[in-house]
Amino acid sequence: MTTTMRVLSLTTTDWRSFYQSQMTALERVDVEVTTLPVPSEHRALEDDVRRRTPLDYARYLPHVLREARGDYDLVHANYGLTAPFAVAASALPRAELPVVCTLWGGEYRDNPFAPLIERFAARADRIVVPSNAMADRVDRSCRVVPFPVDTEQFHPISRAEAREHVGWTTDERIVLFPYAPSREEKNYPLANRVVDGLEGDVSLRTVANQPYEDVPYYLNAADAVLITSRFESGPMTIKEAAACNTPVVSRDVGFAREVLADVENSYVADDDAALRDRLADVLETAEPSDGRARITGYGTDEMGARLRAVYERCLENATSS
Incomplete structure (x- = not known):
């Protein structure tokens, strides 16, 4: 015992x-x-x-x-x-x-x-x-x-249901920057430049200090999650988004490469152009990732x-x- x-x-x-x-x-x-x-x-x-x-x-x-x-x-x-x-x-x-x-x-x-x-x-x-x-x-x-990552809390939810829950318009492409822009280490200006350089109508949304139980809805409501941090030990958002099968495009920080190595429709890149190109690929395919099946051990x-x-x-x- x-x-x-x-x-x-x-x-x-x-x-x-x-x-x-x-x-x-x-x-x-x-x-x-x-x-x-x-x-x-x-x-x-x-x-x-x-x-x-x-x-x-x-x-x-x-x-x-x-x-x-x-x-x-x-x-x-x-x-x-x-x-x-x-x-x-x-x-x-x-x-x-x-x-x-x-x-x-x-x-x-x-x-x-x-x-x-x-x-x-x-x-x-x-x-x-x-x-x-x-x-x-x-x-x-x-x-x-x-x-x-709590896979019971973070799980796939239909995009329509998730957007209705968080109050987002359902017919636009949305990239989620999952932090407050005021956090300098998260590098919001880079995320803004990357999304501004995309063709077509793409909205960059930020989310910070929302109730924990609502975070899975925001992740599922996004077409992609963008991580542009200058440095990280994580970030946990990568694992949480993967558990929701939401595509992630991230700089090579923390455990991003380790977690996303075998995940389809998610990428690690470093410079502005590579981040923009990879994000464009994700938005063009409009497909989920297979991250949930790849995060065993976490x-x-x-x-x-x-x-x-x-x-x-x-x-x-x-x-x-």
Whole structure:
């Protein structure tokens, strides 16, 4: 019989779809998680970015230390900015909690706190990353545990039904940029240039901060999803769109090439012209992809088993040391 583990999870964004999927994955393998998010929020709006302040993180520390005195087996820092707090929790008298740290990918990109993150992440017992591309950027051994896609949530829906649900006109070709334009790393100007260069009537739509349950409808409502990010550790949208059989055209970032390698009617390209040509091909064929059949291995069950194995190894080492 599997023993239930109790994990204190620290995170900056507990509302993101991939974090919610992680919670589902852990629940299925008898891991009981208590999530403690950083106060306030960091969220990209359509034309601005709402940011946390240093005071929000200062307020976070006593919450973490107080909660860490509970009955937990280990503490899991989700995103590098929570690593210092996880390490502080592990050092409490009589706590001695092992620390697992998941690096999401944006920690070391134009981040003034990167040196602090690196110093505290180095003190974690185990490092987890979501992709091989991210593993190549981490200067220590780490375990690749891909973010899962919930194929029950993300599944094909008829385009007419999806467009009716989100309120989009049903007779135009729509390319979806699935982020707020204000997120500089997502490179909206490139997406706009690519779509502007297409022949015929094509609309570029953006979607950000929609309810999680509506995201599959937006993905299914689009003729194609366009990813123009400057850098990524993912992005999860590629897996989610693939699960919906929605074609994806993406720059060669994160795990885009790995996920889309064998997917029909989806492409990876890098320069403006190649992105435009590939997107034109997708729109001309007007066919779905076969991504859903190609994303085996990215489910919640697989992630749960892999993360639990990381936890168990941590606890074994803690017991033997």
